[in-house]
Amino acid sequence: MKRMKAVIAYDGSGFAGYQIQPEARTIQRELMKVLKNIHKGRDVQVVASGRTDAKVHATGQVIHFDTDFNIPVEGWLKALNVLLPEDIRVSSIEEAAPEFHARYHTIGKTYRYKWDRSTIISPFTRNYMVHLKQRPDVDAMRKAAKAILGTHDFSSFCAANTGVVDKVRTIRRLDFEEHGEELHMVIEGSGFLYNMVRIIAGTLFEVGIGKRNPEEVAEIIRSADRAAAGKTAAAHGLYLENVEYES
Amino acid sequence: MKRMKAVIAYDGSGFAGYQIQPEARTIQRELMKVLKNIHKGRDVQVVASGRTDAKVHATGQVIHFDTDFNIPVEGWLKALNVLLPEDIRVSSIEEAAPEFHARYHTIGKTYRYKWDRSTIISPFTRNYMVHLKQRPDVDAMRKAAKAILGTHDFSSFCAANTGVVDKVRTIRRLDFEEHGEELHMVIEGSGFLYNMVRIIAGTLFEVGIGKRNPEEVAEIIRSADRAAAGKTAAAHGLYLENVEYES
Numbered sequence: 001m002k003r004m005k006a007v008i009a010y011d012g013s014g015f016a017g018y019q020i021q022p023e024a025r026t027i028q029r030e031l032m033k034v035l036k037n038i039h040k041g042r043d044v045q046v047v048a049s050g051r052t053d054a055k056v057h058a059t060g061q062v063i064h065f066d067t068d069f070n071i072p073v074e075g076w077l078k079a080l081n082v083l084l085p086e087d088i089r090v091s092s093i094e095e096a097a098p099e100f101h102a103r104y105h106t107i108g109k110t111y112r113y114k115w116d117r118s119t120i121i122s123p124f125t126r127n128y129m130v131h132l133k134q135r136p137d138v139d140a141m142r143k144a145a146k147a148i149l150g151t152h153d154f155s156s157f158c159a160a161n162t163g164v165v166d167k168v169r170t171i172r173r174l175d176f177e178e179h180g181e182e183l184h185m186v187i188e189g190s191g192f193l194y195n196m197v198r199i200i201a202g203t204l205f206e207v208g209i210g211k212r213n214p215e216e217v218a219e220i221i222r223s224a225d226r227a228a229a230g231k232t233a234a235a236h237g238l239y240l241e242n243v244e245y246e247s
Numbered sequence: 248m249k250r251m252k253a254v255i256a257y258d259g260s261g262f263a264g265y266q267i268q269p270e271a272r273t274i275q276r277e278l279m280k281v282l283k284n285i286h287k288g289r290d291v292q293v294v295a296s297g298r299t300d301a302k303v304h305a306t307g308q309v310i311h312f313d314t315d316f317n318i319p320v321e322g323w324l325k326a327l328n329v330l331l332p333e334d335i336r337v338s339s340i341e342e343a344a345p346e347f348h349a350r351y352h353t354i355g356k357t358y359r360y361k362w363d364r365s366t367i368i369s370p371f372t373r374n375y376m377v378h379l380k381q382r383p384d385v386d387a388m389r390k391a392a393k394a395i396l397g398t399h400d401f402s403s404f405c406a407a408n409t410g411v412v413d414k415v416r417t418i419r420r421l422d423f424e425e426h427g428e429e430l431h432m433v434i435e436g437s438g439f440l441y442n443m444v445r446i447i448a449g450t451l452f453e454v455g456i457g458k459r460n461p462e463e464v465a466e467i468i469r470s471a472d473r474a475a476a477g478k479t480a481a482a483h484g485l486y487l488e489n490v491e492y493e494s
Contacts (some may be wrong), residue, residue, distance in 0.1 A: 009371075011371050087370045089367050120328060123334045124256075124375060126333040
């Protein structure tokens, strides 16, 4: 038995999210369907670094699965990309250590959130960026972002009732990049709570449009109250960009 | 009565083409539905510079319509973009001369055809570029393109049985641009026959992969025979980029 580790990319637009669920098109379901097909009808479990919600994209999601097939990695890459639907692509695949676990062994993740500040959004990016009707003050957003950096209890930035007890996470990087009319928030941390990136994006955007002061963010964290933070930003602006493992 | 001229962009992925047809989602149908809505149930004819096929995109299609509504152009822009589906956007709108005609008065058009040479195509561009499994020789394609430039009878590059009698057109520009792994063909001319850009793209690609010599293209033109030219390149790589009118 070999444990395979693969980096995958997907356009979340056509999916009800990563995780398998009855009667819904999900990324996990498509992956398992193809692996079952390759393994002549045998079920193959697929484990991802974590779920992504409906409409959320990935450029660097990581999965693992076990196989007793002796195919070279180039053959795996070709077979999977031929059989998978075009909105899921396998970027790379390798044999991992037998104990490698795509979910339990993550030591960090990077997400990117994309906004479009064009007056009129392009019809080509409508599923891939969130259109802003107001031009935010990016400097104010950068200032507010400083309070997010470091190790905090992120209860205020977690969708209520997730069942997760320990809400302490470490954010190592939180940058804003401007590419023409595109505004990206890039956030890297030890791990993320449910909806955490989207609530951070939504809250910092509210700072950007003057609805909140940059200084408020530290208080929001201290309050440990979801109601204190801003709205959850829309799903289709979010990309899982990288998953880090100990090397 | 005022004649309005608008520049529109659309993602062709979700449409059965520009022109209205029964029980199909088309760009013209969506435009007419919205204009009928704005004009309180009255039908408003929309005239475009020309049709585009199913899956073909536009970044600079031009339309005209007549209205007796006295709305400032800013109001038109907002109203249309609020009411239209997100895969059609109005980029600009202005009052035109009463005799302006979006179709009859064109003096030139520019199309762009996009290929992706990445080993693995991104799931985000699958509807917007044509993935090449072979790396074409762009210099050979540039060399072959020279024969297309100028005024010729383009019968060889026209889908059979279109009913168009005069197949003489003038190509003023035919360039290849490389943007990382993207390869674009940009073509500008006095006008284009049905499928002409896609047959030129398909033929020049066949030169790029060594299936034809660059010198063959002049012979293909001379033959005035559709069977002499290459395959019609896929629709989803094509963009109508600009329509020119006398100023």
